[in-house]
Amino acid sequence: xxxxxxxxxxxxxxxxxxxxxxxxxxxxxxxxxxxxxxxxxxxxxxxxxxxxxxxxxxxxxxxxxxxxxxxxxxxxxxxxxxxxxxxxxxxxxxxxxxxxxxxxxxxxxxxxxxxxxxxxxxxxxxxxxxxxxxxxxxxxxxxxxxxxxxxxxxxxxxxxxxxxxxxxxxxxxxxxxxxxxxxxxxxxxxxxxxxxxxxxxxxxxxxxxxxxxxxxxxxxxxxxxxxxxxxxxxxxxxxxxxxxxxxxxxxxxxxxxxxxxxxxxxxxxxxxxxxxxxxxxxxxxxxxxxxxxxxxxxxxxxxxxxxxxxxxxxxxxxxxxxxxxx
Numbered sequence: 001x002x003x004x005x006x007x008x009x010x011x012x013x014x015x016x017x018x019x020x021x022x023x024x025x026x027x028x029x030x031x032x033x034x035x036x037x038x039x040x041x042x043x044x045x046x047x048x049x050x051x052x053x054x055x056x057x058x059x060x061x062x063x064x065x066x067x068x069x070x071x072x073x074x075x076x077x078x079x080x081x082x083x084x085x086x087x088x089x090x091x092x093x094x095x096x097x098x099x100x101x102x103x104x105x106x107x108x109x110x111x112x113x114x115x116x117x118x119x120x121x122x123x124x125x126x127x128x129x130x131x132x133x134x135x136x137x138x139x140x141x142x143x144x145x146x147x148x149x150x151x152x153x154x155x156x157x158x159x160x161x162x163x164x165x166x167x168x169x170x171x172x173x174x175x176x177x178x179x180x181x182x183x184x185x186x187x188x189x190x191x192x193x194x195x196x197x198x199x200x201x202x203x204x205x206x207x208x209x210x211x212x213x214x215x216x217x218x219x220x221x222x223x224x225x226x227x228x229x230x231x232x233x234x235x236x237x238x239x240x241x242x243x244x245x246x247x248x249x250x251x252x253x254x255x256x257x258x259x260x261x262x263x264x265x266x267x268x269x270x271x272x273x274x275x276x277x278x279x280x281x282x283x284x285x286x287x288x289x290x291x292x293x294x295x296x297x298x299x300x301x302x303x304x305x306x307x308x309x310x311x312x313x314x315x316x317x318x319x320x321x322x323x324x325x326x
Contacts (some may be wrong), residue, residue: 003195004071005226005238006046007183009176010053012154013061016046016085017174017183018226019075022136040136042075043082057082064151064159066185067171068093068103072226074136088151090163090170091144100135104128107168107203111306114275124302145172164188164215166208167201173215180221187211190229190248191255194236197293198304199259199283205311206318209256216249223248231255232289258286263311270312279305 003025007017020042043057050056060083065073068089076087089097096103104125112124128134145151147163151174159174164187171187189200189208202208215223223240230236231251240248262285266278280294298304 003227005224006042007224008046008049008060009153009157009159009174009183010055011157013152014055014059015062015064015151015153015159016060016079017064018066018072018185019063019079020045021071021132022074022134023132025071025132040075040078043078046079059083060085062151062153063087064174065089065093066173066183066187066226067168068096069133069168069186070100070135071133072185073097074133077137077139080139086142087139088143088145089141090161090172091146092165093168093170094141094144097135097138097141100129101125107306108302111275111302111309114309115302115305147172159183162214162218164211166204166211168203169207171211175218180219182215182218182220182223184215184223185226188215188223188225188229188249188252190225190252191231191287191290192292193304194228194230196298196301196304197291198298198301199292199307201303202307202310204314205256205259205307206314209253212249212253212256216246220245230291232287255287255290259311260315262286263308264315267312267315270316275305275309279308282308 004020006020009015009017020040022040024041047057050059057079060079063076063079063085065088079085080087108124108128109121112121145161147161149161151159151161153159156178157176159176162173162175164171164173167186167189171185173185173187174183189202191200193200221242223245225238228236228238231248232255234244234248234251262282265285266281269278276295283292283294286292
């Protein structure tokens with residue numbers, strides 16, 4: 001659906017996993033026709049799919065949000081209006097639906113202050129709230145979920161909540177244990193943000209590595225992502241199976257080790273040189289197979305730079321404990 005994959009799981013109840021953005025994303029506009037009725041893309045793409053199995057949006061019982069980023073849940077209000085489905089998200093992230101400015105302050109304000117200056121934060125917050133990937137119409141959360149909760153759909157389709165922080169603090173996967181399928185959302189990010197060519201978006205790099213290790217120990221047959229994701233040799237895909245999953249996770253962990261090493265090498269210059277200069281230097285030290293671009297080659301965005309900022313701050317603040325010292 002416009003480069004964001006949504007999933008329907010149907011038992012006695014029907015769940016939709018994520019609802020997409022509030023409007024077509026800029027990089028996907030050329031791939032989809034304009035919405036005849038306005039509103040989020042979910043209203044265009046999901047009804048024809050449901051029609052094939054004799055259903056409508058009104059038959060959706062649950063809206064399962066994998067994480068708070070608004071390109072994944074900007075369609076919540078539209079689906080809720082059509083179905084009265086319950087909205088679920090991890091307990092750590094429910095507040096951001098009501099106060100999206102808090103998410104901006106957590107994920108973007110620190111890097112904007114470093115790159116542009118504190119005086120630009122208000123301007124950038126307004127841009128963030130208004131853009132296509134910004135908050136959709138607010139719809140209240142009906143249920144806050146936590147690790148190991150079970151979403152009961154019936155008929156062998158129950159889904160277990162697997163808390164996989166790193167991409168965001170409350171990122172989750174939904175594990176269909178009976179079939180060995182993990183609906184991973186963006187939690188298993190891979191080595192590159194496919195659309196921009198930047199570092200994958202990580203709120204907490206250390207937590208992300210622990211989440212990768214957790215998924216390594218799960219008996220998976222299939223892992224599905226919300227966006228195409230890639231390893232160093234594993235090609236970009238939304239659906240991965242069996243040994244491909246194992247190789248992908250190994251490559252993601254290998255890449256994070258390389259990223260730590262590169263971040264550690266520039267950390268002493270953190271306050272001495274322009275941050276984007278440090279970012280480009282780090283990109284130059286990472287495997288070319290990752291497909292990373294320098295800042296001059298990427299669209300304007302701050303998320304990838306913020307990933308590096310998080311890495312450097314974790315090294316500087318907790319280096320002895322987490323990375324074996326300087």
